Every structure is written in structure tokens, then in C-alpha cells.
Amino acid sequence: MKDYLIFLCRVWRLSFQGNWRFYAWMTLCSAVSLIGLNAYAKQFADGLSTTGLVDQVAWGAYIANFTFLVGVAAATVMLVIPAYVYRNEKMHEVVLFGQLMSIAVIVMCLLFVTVDLGHPERFLHMIPPFGKLNWPGSMLSWDVIVLAGFLLLNLHICGYLLYMNYLDRKPTPMFYAPFVFIAIVWAISIHTVTAFLYVGLPGRPFWNHAIVAPRFLASAFTAGPALLIITFQFIRRFAGYNIGNKPIFLLRRIIAISMIVNVFLLACELFAEFYSDTYHVASANYLYFGLHGHNALVPWIWTAVALNFVGLILLVSPVSRRLPWLNAACILAFIGIWIEKGMGLIVPGFVPTPLGQVVEYAPTWNETLVCFGIWAFGSLIYSWMLRVAIPILNGSLRAAAPPRQTPSHA
Amino acid sequence: MAACPYDARRFNFSKPKLTADQMNPNQGYLSNRVRPRGVVEKCTFCLHRTREGKYPACLEVCPVGARVFGDILDPGSEINYILKHKRVYILKEEVGTVPRFYYFFD
Numbered sequence: 001m002k003d004y005l006i007f008l009c010r011v012w013r014l015s016f017q018g019n020w021r022f023y024a025w026m027t028l029c030s031a032v033s034l035i036g037l038n039a040y041a042k043q044f045a046d047g048l049s050t051t052g053l054v055d056q057v058a059w060g061a062y063i064a065n066f067t068f069l070v071g072v073a074a075a076t077v078m079l080v081i082p083a084y085v086y087r088n089e090k091m092h093e094v095v096l097f098g099q100l101m102s103i104a105v106i107v108m109c110l111l112f113v114t115v116d117l118g119h120p121e122r123f124l125h126m127i128p129p130f131g132k133l134n135w136p137g138s139m140l141s142w143d144v145i146v147l148a149g150f151l152l153l154n155l156h157i158c159g160y161l162l163y164m165n166y167l168d169r170k171p172t173p174m175f176y177a178p179f180v181f182i183a184i185v186w187a188i189s190i191h192t193v194t195a196f197l198y199v200g201l202p203g204r205p206f207w208n209h210a211i212v213a214p215r216f217l218a219s220a221f222t223a224g225p226a227l228l229i230i231t232f233q234f235i236r237r238f239a240g241y242n243i244g245n246k247p248i249f250l251l252r253r254i255i256a257i258s259m260i261v262n263v264f265l266l267a268c269e270l271f272a273e274f275y276s277d278t279y280h281v282a283s284a285n286y287l288y289f290g291l292h293g294h295n296a297l298v299p300w301i302w303t304a305v306a307l308n309f310v311g312l313i314l315l316v317s318p319v320s321r322r323l324p325w326l327n328a329a330c331i332l333a334f335i336g337i338w339i340e341k342g343m344g345l346i347v348p349g350f351v352p353t354p355l356g357q358v359v360e361y362a363p364t365w366n367e368t369l370v371c372f373g374i375w376a377f378g379s380l381i382y383s384w385m386l387r388v389a390i391p392i393l394n395g396s397l398r399a400a401a402p403p404r405q406t407p408s409h410a
Numbered sequence: 411m412a413a414c415p416y417d418a419r420r421f422n423f424s425k426p427k428l429t430a431d432q433m434n435p436n437q438g439y440l441s442n443r444v445r446p447r448g449v450v451e452k453c454t455f456c457l458h459r460t461r462e463g464k465y466p467a468c469l470e471v472c473p474v475g476a477r478v479f480g481d482i483l484d485p486g487s488e489i490n491y492i493l494k495h496k497r498v499y500i501l502k503e504e505v506g507t508v509p510r511f512y513y514f515f516d
Contacts, residue, residue: 047425118450
């Protein structure tokens, strides 16, 4: 136990040390997080009227970002599966960075849900013994369970492996391997359950498709690894951890395939909507062409279509075997999916309303600041975890005396 | 909010701003109580009035008497006469939410 406390102290001290780049980056992230916190304080005092949400469009930028980020968290299995199932050595060296990312991203997801609550303190009404968890009837209760469970699984896996590395001991497979395999299934489940939040609303025909969950997974498995490809290059450039090109190009193959599946599923959905042309197509019409002169989302969705399409072409063509092109493709695909799966999925579900009103939604400045704040906070905690994990992984942070004689404890 | 197929629910986005003279002192806990910000509410058929044998307020103020309210379990009520003898339809009957709200032609 004493060793563990010393470990925590050293990690805590280490997380405040770094070169000027580290300080500049962390200061920037902290500043933007605090601006976001200030914006949230305004919302907390004045109510959700500080957002662009109205009765007719009850979910907006917060839920859009939440949906997208659950996908990014789930997509880290695209590192875990090659590393643990196919025992790819190169992937094994970087898999922890992916698992740490899913921790940071899940925290962001939980924050995005919290800021969307009218009465945040009533969150306790879901937690026994303060209230009742309406399980299994409510999809939201499933979502709480799978998100919290995924967070705990990853915290355990990363914490255990890092601590064993620090002690210079070989991790006992029994203590982490079963959890890794549970986490693989669990990752698929978090995004499926999130999709079911929408699919389970038969009053909203735009979401009431069986294909939503598979589409979510396909787009997540593109956007998540795309972010990892960019992150790996930052890590090897600025954080002094040597990541070869092999994991990056294995991820390229993964996202090329999931991008093809993603665009194919999108085309399937568009066919089902527009060819049958029932009155359920109104939402899709609003999204892609505008409805009765209301077309706030039209430029956005066509930008997303263009980004996705160019990203797809870059990813499947040999030109993305060179890193600059691969990075361009990743950024295009990431932004394209963020638009299409965020605002492009959430807002049209509410337009037109069940009674036929067309009310448009646009996030307010305050709402946007809250979103920026949460993204900055996520980057902050991810950078923080990397700052600690990298010295442990490359061996520069180790327990001073080899504690092999001391009995096991932690 | 998102799940309601009738757009019947309303969310209190900001703090209620009722002055004292606008406030109805006759409030029922389950019906027209002024609710705080951050919660969802919907029409209660004026429970505080109907429990005293009065009509819901929207019936009383309707200038043409287009609305009918009554006890559907009472075979002799006016609402039962209408359901039996007029052309009645239910909004989105096919989704199976069994609303107790009917439209009729006269």
C-alpha cells in the first residue's frame, strides 16, 4: 500500500513538470476549460434558456457531441483487437494510448450529458439508494450502466498495467486479460446502446431505422482511429515516445475499410428514405434540401458529404500511404463524421415536429463555449495521462528499489 | 420530450416570471401548480377544477363550444354520446399510445 501511495505522489508531481511546450499546451487547455466552466455557470444560473434549445428541438449541440464522442471512445477497440486478439506486437506498444484516450473521451461524454440536464442534481434520482434505476425498461439506464462500466474497465486496465510497469513486474494476465476481452464487447455495446437511445423513439421516424446502430459503429471506427493516427504523430514528435509507422498504417487499413462501410450504409439509408418518398422523408428532406424555405443544415450536411467523400477517396487510394495525405484524409473524415453524426443526425430528428411545425435550431454562443470547454477539458486530462504514462512506458519512471521481495498488495 | 409522438410536452427553459396579480391562487399539486425551471410538464385537463365538478378552463373560455369534456366511464355522459354517434378519429391511433383525446366531426 505504501508503495502505491508513493507511486501516486510521484505521478502527481510529475504531472506538473514538463518543457515549455507542455506548459503552453496545458495552459491553453485549462484556460479554455475555465471559459467553458464560466459559460456553464451562466447556464446553471439562468437555465437552459441560455442554449438554442426550444420545446420543439429538445436535443442539440450537447447531445450531438455526446453521440460522436461515445463513438470515439468505442473505436479504441480497433487498437485493442489487433493487440490482444491478433497479438500484433507493434500494436501492443501503443494500445495503452488508445485505452487512455477512451477514458478521457468517456469523461467528456459524461460531461456533455450532465450539461444537457435541466436539473443536474436530479441525476442522483437514477442511482440507488437515492433513487431508482429504471432498468431494464429505460434505454437511458442502460446507457448509464454501459458508460460507467466502460470507464471503470478502462481505468482498471490502464491503472493496473501502468503500475506493474512502474514496479518493473510482469503483469499477471489473470488480473487484466479477462477485463480486456470484456472491454472489447463492452465498447461495441456502448455505441449500440447510444444508437438505441434514438432508435427506440418510434415517434421520430428519422431515427427509427435498424441501420442506425451499424452506421454508428462504422462511422465511429473511422473517426476514432483517425484521431488516434493524428495523436500518435503528436506523441512521437513532442512526447519522446517512439511509435513506428506500422501501427499507423495498420490503422489506415482499418479506417479505409470502415469508411467504405460507413459511406455504403449512408447510401443504403438515403435510398430507403428518398426512393420510397413517404411523408417520413420530411426530416431527411430538411437535412439535405431544406423544408419550406428552412435550410439551416443544408450547407453543413453537404460539407460533410464532400469531406467524407474526399476522405474516402484519399483513404482507399495509394496516395494515403504517405503521411501528409493520410493526415489530410483523417482530418477530413473526422470533421465530416462529426458534422454528419452530430448535428446532422440529432437536429433533423426534431424537424418537422410530430405536428408538422418547422423550428430551426442553432447553438448559442454560450452553448458553443460550453462545448469548447468540454473538448478542452478532455484534451487536458488526456495530455495529463500521457504525461504520466509515457515515462512509465519508456522506463524513465520506475520504483526506486525493486520491490520484488515485498509481498503483493495493491 | 424527444419520445412524445404528439409534441405535447413542454420544458421550462427559464425561471417562471409570473407577477403576483397574474398568479392563480387556486392551485393543485398535481395540476396547475407553478413549476420550477428545468422540468417538463404537460396539460393536466385542469385536475384542480374537474375534481370540483367544473370544466377545464379551455372549455369554459371556448367561444364556440368546440370542446367536450366528460367521464368516459359514465354511459350516459355527453362524451359517450359523441363517441358512439359522431365521426371520431384519434391522432396517430396506429402507434398504440391509446390517448384519451378524440377529434370529432359535427
